Each structure stands twice: as structure tokens, then as C-alpha cells.
Amino acid sequence: MNEPRPIPELQTVGSSVAVFNCVVHILREENGVICGRVANLPDLVFTAQTERDLLAKIVKEFKRVVREYSQSDAGIPWVEPPSPKTANEQTRLIPVHL
Numbered sequence: 001m002n003e004p005r006p007i008p009e010l011q012t013v014g015s016s017v018a019v020f021n022c023v024v025h026i027l028r029e030e031n032g033v034i035c036g037r038v039a040n041l042p043d044l045v046f047t048a049q050t051e052r053d054l055l056a057k058i059v060k061e062f063k064r065v066v067r068e069y070s071q072s073d074a075g076i077p078w079v080e081p082p083s084p085k086t087a088n089e090q091t092r093l094i095p096v097h098l
Contacts, residue, residue, distance in 0.1 A: 018070075018098045022062045023082045025089040026051060038062060039082035039091070055094065062096055070098070 023039040036054045038044035044061055048054035069076040085091050 020062075020066055020096050020098070022059065022094040022096045024055065024058055024092045024094060025083075025085040026054065026092060027086070027089045037083075039085070040079050041065060042077060042079060055092065059094060059096055062094075063098055066096070067098055 021040065024036050025039050026034060026036045028034050033047050033049065034051055034054045035045070035047050036058055037046075038058060041062065044058065044065065046054055046057045046061070048057060066076060
């Protein structure tokens with residue numbers, strides 16, 4: 001019989017990486033366009049033909065905006081609690097690394 005090999009220890013990196021939750025409410029309109037809005041940051045609303053394209057746009061802009069706010073003295077204007085979804089929306093929670 002083969003003896004089990006020892007499990008190698010996990011290597012960790014000493015630096016910390018900022019991770020932020022991006023709460024997105026999405027809605028498919030009757031014409032097929034998908035609309036998405038970030039529920040925990042103001043003024044981030046986008047449209048796309050597919051959910052994948054929509055979420056890619058949102059994550060890119062979310063990173064830019066959070067990075068910009070993080071570098072300013074104003075701080076990040078989080079919406080707490082996040083704005084609620086409407087009856088027709090679905091929610092996606094996206095962990096975003098800066």
C-alpha cells in the first residue's frame with residue numbers, strides 16, 4: 001500500500017490586500033438590456049447586453065472610485081445600509097480586491 005504523503009503547509013504572503021464588498025442590484029428590462037446599480041456606493045449605475053459585461057463594467061468603476069476616495073481625505077461615502085432592491089431586481093455580492 002502507498003503511504004499517504006504529508007500535506008504541505010500553506011504559504012501566506014505577508015502583505016495585506018484591501019477587499020471591499022460591492023453590492024449590486026440588477027434588472028433585465030423588457031428590451032433585453034441589463035441594468036445594474038451599486039447599492040453601497042452612490043451614483044454607480046450601468047447598462048450592458050449581458051450580466052457578465054455589466055458586472056465587468058461595475059467592478060472596474062468600483063475599483064477606480066474606491067481607490068480615488070481612499071487616496072483622498074474625504075473617505076469612502078459608503079451607503080449604510082445598502083439601498084434596498086426593488087421587487088424586480090436580483091442582488092449580487094462581489095468581493096473586490098484593489
